[in-house]
Amino acid sequence: MVTTRSFRDSAVLASMPIIQGVGRKWGFMGDSHTVGSGAPNSIYGFAAQSCILAGRLQNVDHALAGIGGQTTDQMLARFKTDIIDAGCDGVVILGGTNDSAFNGVGVPVATFIGNIVAMLQLARAYGIRAIVCTVPPTGAGAGDLAIRSKLIEAYNLWLKLAVHNEGARLADIHSALVDPATGQTLAAYNADGIHFTALGHLAIAEVVAPIMQAMNMAATLGVDAPPVAGGTCALVANPLMNGTVGTGNSPTGWFTQQAATGSVTRGVRARSGTLQKGQWFEAALDGTSVAASVIYGLSLGGTYAGGDKLGVTCRMEIEDTAGNWRATRGGAQQGSLSLNVNNGGANLNNTWRETGGLAVPPSMYVVTANASSGLALWWKLAVVAGQNIKARIGEVQVYNLTAMGLDGVIAG
16 A cells, blocks of 8 residues: 655645646756656656646646666657647756666756756856756665765755756755655655655645745746765765754854854754754844944864865845844945955855845855865855844855866866
8 A cells, every 4th residue: 555645735736825736837847757657656656746836726737858877878869859849837856866876877057058058058048047957866776876966965066056048947856755865765655766755746846836926926036055964075064954943043153253242142043934954043133223243153074185176055034124034245244255264265245135025045165275285165144233133054065166167067
């Protein structure tokens, strides 16, 4: 007997307004995941459930363009026929699983990138809004796990850092499906090592559907960020902000780099809003009477040397005067992110970019000779007198792109 959790049980569904899906045709370009393999039937596949969630039980027209076993170059070859000529004005692209083990060695990262970019350029040329999914994990039962895992990590790092440059939104389904302890698919979502159970397809839909919904409402394009564990190439050991929830606490690994001026409080907050994994590190600055500022630091681990290119990703939000969490373009309410050593370094993001409620600035930094050790990420916050804000940061990671062999294929 197959146990499933229907879309009607979804917490995502309960939180959505009732208007979205009518009048937009979504295409789903992909492989066997897109046709619902692993689920008991197609209605439990992520494509159907994404449409149901995004349309709040309304009939969302969609074109199912998944073919089992295909790589991204085969998807590219039929993109015009199956998506553009089918009259789609939105597309969800999910590929890479078959690329990761093609001919036993996998498709090179640069080839995978070229295929995704070409599909997105086609979509943009025809006015089609695009969502690109991260490549999902594999699990117990899959062959070539070591090869797959290495390439999937590389594919996803590029997607998370650069897909927004092609005008697309990222759906980080990998983070929703993976067991952080093993790097493989969570047992409840794993059908056969490659494909997903009905619960796994629902988990994908719960990431994809809100983005479809936002696009249906003409939201500004943005990008999601990766909660990846630390290591040789991932330099932040605690990207998910583990630590005791409560006022006055900081996540493990964070410290006060520059003492607060004015009224500043901090705390670890439970996951909410746009955060997919882990917890928030939140700071409140009250400049009602006088200006307030603070700098928090996060030391990097792993290895890096002069000349290495590092890539920084995170999720940042700020509470506006109406009590909504969103990004801000700067002005009186500002935040920035820097990599610093000995009070020197590079300012990675002068002010937060507004990206439809998210601020995830993928930023690049080339390590200088004097910064080959002791680098720390600085989170700077400041308000002028008469202003007060709450800001929060989560899903923080710094990657050594050079050590991963990606410094030549990720621009910046």
